[in-house]
Amino acid sequence: MKRTALYDEHVKLRARLIPFGGFDMPVQYQSILQEHEAVRKAAGLFDLSHMGQFILEGDGVAEWADRLTVNAVPTMKPWQARYNIFTNERGGAHDDVIFYRLPNRWLLIVNAGNADKMWKHLNDNVGGSGVKLTSLHGRNALIAIQGPRSVAMLQPHADVDLNGLKYYFCAEGKIYGKEAVIARTGYTGEDGFELFVDGADAPEIWTKLLVDNAGAGLIPAGLGARDVLRLEAGMPLYGHELTEEITPLQAGLGWVIKMNKPEFLGKAALEEQQNRDDYPRIVGIVMDGRAPAREGYHVFLGEKRVGEIRSGSVGPSVGNKSIGTALVEKEAATPGTDVVVHIRGTAYGAKVVELPFYKRSYKIGAA
Amino acid sequence: MAQPEGLLYSKEHEWVKIDGDNATVGITDYAQDSLGDIVYVELPKIGRQVVQFASVGVVESVKAVSDLFTPVGGEVTEVNAGLENDPALVNREPFEGGWLFKVKLSGDAQTSGLLSAADYESFTKES
Missing domain, CATH: 3.30.1360.120 (Probable tRNA modification gtpase trme; domain 1)
Structure with a gap:
């Protein structure tokens, strides 16, 4: 280790x-x-x-990274940071990351568990771009x-x-x-x-x-x-709300996806998913009682199994309620829907809610 | 925290206080410290017959679900209702206010396989 x-x-x-x-x-x-x-x-x-820290250098970084991710990279100003997601060709999330644009280089922060995978992905795709990659991991x-x-x-x-x-x-x-x-x-x-x-x-x-x-x-x-x-705070954790199989669209991160970009890996798949609009999606879950919702617990709408819990915890900032996220079928995804979570063979009532559970009550910085 | 004398201990880190044929059960300070912040306790129903060392419920911390085993067999006569709204009482007072349930003991030899305070202390240092 x-x-x-x-x-x-x-x-x-x-x-x-x-x-x-x-x-x-x-x-x-x-x-x-x-x-x-x-x-x-x-x-x-x-x-x-x-967490993985990679340095990206060269004139072509913005355009190169733009084709591997869903958010816009070239519109970032010097000193700006931006949340982004590297996708696979099926539109699934390869990793969710933050780009930091410095005057002479870019800093890319990737998830620890994805650092090796991402280092390979970047190197596999760097050919011909003139981009220089350095790992500080x-x-x-x-x-x-x-x-x-x-x-x-x-x-x-x-x-x-x-x-x-x-x-x-x-x-x-x-x-x-x-x-x-x-x-x-x-x-x-x-x-x-x-x-x-x-x-x-x-x-x-x-x-x-x-x-x-x-x-x-x-x-x-x-x-x-x-x-x-x-x-x-309603923020996704890779491996839970985002995976190679769970797309940013499913994770409720449509705001991150810039469909007007001419091309990026997974764009066609995401467009099709968006047009069909029939995909399972990540929702917030609040349990009626205090029993914790844990990853993998099955979620039911009436008698029908519609999904599973992806994250769960006590929410100290939301009255110590038992909260979580679930990946559920569209029919169960409307906020206010009453669902049932099976815990150790017993059915517990829960409600679908909008994310986030918690919002800070003050502004950040001199906006 | 030293292990209180006069209680018996299981290798699953429960304690039991025996008073005649009534027993009070909880988890030890070592157990609550290992689990961390306890957020939920699922206890056996009153009236249920439980067998010594059987799994009878769960204790859940922020990160983990742990089985709760009963160190003695008999009929469950009472559960600590205060834990429903304040499960962290198990962290704060594992040997007192944070007790879990009470059992009316069935028959003899219900304390076999349990440890004294000193033996439990040694056991936790080995594990």
């Missing part, structure tokens, strides 16, 4: 480590629910160094600070104006004097920043942020809290 640059810090903090995406990663430090609460009310600090670190107090906690130690950094934009600057790409992005539904730094600098930045902000409520947060936060 590989280790991130922050592995020793996790051990010192007595984190519970699990294998994830090829790395030993902290699933929790003290309590998933306490870490969740810190991110919603103050801020949490995450080690996301397991496992070498560079990624530290995320997420929560409404992120600006106040990070600003004293950063040399760029964080309030002036718009949501889904980034800057190059220094954190505690160490070079970093500072991006106003995240996966929690809160304001926050993702810091791309050299692995050698990561332990110092991590430790100083925790020490300097302990009084303000910053605590380390693990992958367990991150999963609850992203589910409440």
Whole structure:
């Protein structure tokens, strides 16, 4: 199992480590629910160094990447970040990613579990494009600070104006004097920043942020809290709401797909799916009681099985209701539909709802 | 947390407090700590006859579903109704307010195969 640059810090903090995406990663430090609460009310600090970091260079990057993904790449401005999805020829999701456009290069962040697959996919398709690919996977670190107090906690130690950094934009600057790409992005539904730094600098930045902000409520947060936060915020997790078989259209990510692009891998399949409009789709599920909905549980409309749970958790920010996502037939996908989830042989009532479950109550950045 | 004396323990990390032919069952501090934040407890129905060491319910944390085994056999006489709205009580007070269910013991030898506090302490250190 590989280790991130922050592995020793996790051990010192007595984190519970699990294998994830090829790395030993902290699933929790003290309590998933306490870490969740810190991110919603103050801020949490995450080690996301397991995620794949690739550098793309060359004049043709935008046009090249545009043909492999559903969202628009060439319209990105310098310093802009954009969520995107690499598709296969069937329109299924090869990976969901974020592109960051820097003045002289692009940073592409891919899921840890897809990093090897994506590295191969990029290399298989790079021929003739003039694009140069470099992998920083496992070498560079990624530290995320997420929560409404992120600006106040990070600003004293950063040399760029964080309030002036718009949501889904980034800057190059220094954190505690160490070079970093500072991006106003995240996966929690809160304001926050993702810091791309050299692995050698990561332990110092991590430790100083925790020490300097302990009084303000910053605590380390693990992958367990991150999963609850992203589910409440209605954000897909690859392998659950998006897979090689589940297309972005099915995942409710139609807004990401730019059908007016002349061509991209999987476009024809997605167009056909959109026109037929008969596909199973991802919906939000709220259970009537507290029984947790777990991945794989069957979902019924009356007596008919119409799908299965893809993610589930308690939702601390939605009154501790039992929430989840399900992939269901169109006939069961209308919000307000009453469905039944089978748990250990017993039928439990549930309702189909719109995503997200949780929306932050404040604006991010100087928009 | 030390294991309270006067209780018996199972290798599945349940505790049982026996008072005459009545037994109170819960999970240990070690168990709740391993599970993490408990969000749901499914307990046996009152009146159900349960066999020692059988699976009688589940304890669910944010991340996982764990079977709940009964350390003693008999008839279920009471369940901890407070856990329905506050399952985290099992985390906060595993040996007290977070008890799970009560059993009226059936016959003899219902404590065979259970461990003393000291033996359970050693058992958790080996595992």
